Amino acid sequence: MAQQNNTIAVIGCGLIGQSWAALFAGYGFDVRAWDPAANWQAGFEASVAAALEQVRVLRRSAHAEGRIVTTDSLDDAVRGAFWIQENAPESVPLKIDLYARIEAGAEPGAILASSTSSLTWSELSRQLRHRDRFITAHPFNPPHLMPLVEVYAADASVRAKAEAFYNGLQRKTVMLSRDAVGHIANRLASALWREAVNIVDQGIADVSAVDAALVHGPGLRWSVVGAHMAYHLGGGAGGIEHYLEHLGPSQERRWASLGNPTLTPELCRRIVDGVMQEAAGRSVAQLQAERDAGLLRALAARPGDAS
């Protein structure tokens, strides 16, 4: 890896790029940020400053921080960077075109990591000259607070570098054995949201009841044990084997009753109205601040997340 310096390029500086930039700087890396939008710098700098404050709270004690520099030139951003985190819009042609420009200016050996939520390594890497140095590294929003990074790398040594790099930022790196649309967590989240929408569509419960059931039930449990382990405990002393034998058929009955809703204009309207009711007049910015405060409390209570 061309780690002759400490610099990371953040390419695409919207919601996800801002958050990565704060995390990288909070862990001592210099950041060179680039976005093609007009007049993006002021908004970026304000968002990064707020996110960096949250990283400081999580890290508890003072640490050396990196410098964040914004630049008007993609070449300037990637030159000298040992890591390039790409957070451009979710479009295959756009990202492929961007990668050609990045490869032209990047250091030999630099790792190019895409934050893509749903696109796969195979489709994004098709035209790269150095496919081995390209990875997908999907964070959960907001990356500076949520520990998860899901990585797919075709090359074993790059895979090991990626794991070490994100773990060094106190992330929980989960490796995929093969690339998949939505990686792991977004597949799980999409399966769950599909049924959340179906419950509303079928008139079983309204939007706020579905969200409350999730936050106060499975969501709380899943924050400490995963889906498989939860059922190991659901089997009592007999564990998962007993659970599968005893309640496996009941799971299959539930699976057979799950829905596959279509997002018709009427259903979209009901979801939007339901979410507005749940928000009870709070703006997106207020809801985001409440979410972040809750995440900070939860993270502070977890062993091993803060350093």
Ligand SMILES: NC(=O)c1ccc[n+]([C@@H]2O[C@H](COP(=O)([O-])OP(=O)(O)OC[C@H]3O[C@@H](n4cnc5c(N)ncnc54)[C@H](O)[C@@H]3O)[C@@H](O)[C@H]2O)c1
């Ligand atoms: N929003 C999420 O919850 C989330 C979570 C994880 C990963 N992601 C992924 O992160 C990436 C960015 O998503 P986002 O939510 O930050 O989007 P966003 O719309 O907030 O930001 C995208 C940024 O990319 C810039 N941009 C436009 N064209 C570009 C180009 N050709 N090259 C570089 N930058 C360009 C835009 O000006 C904008 O600032 C996507 O691949 C998305 O799937 C999003």
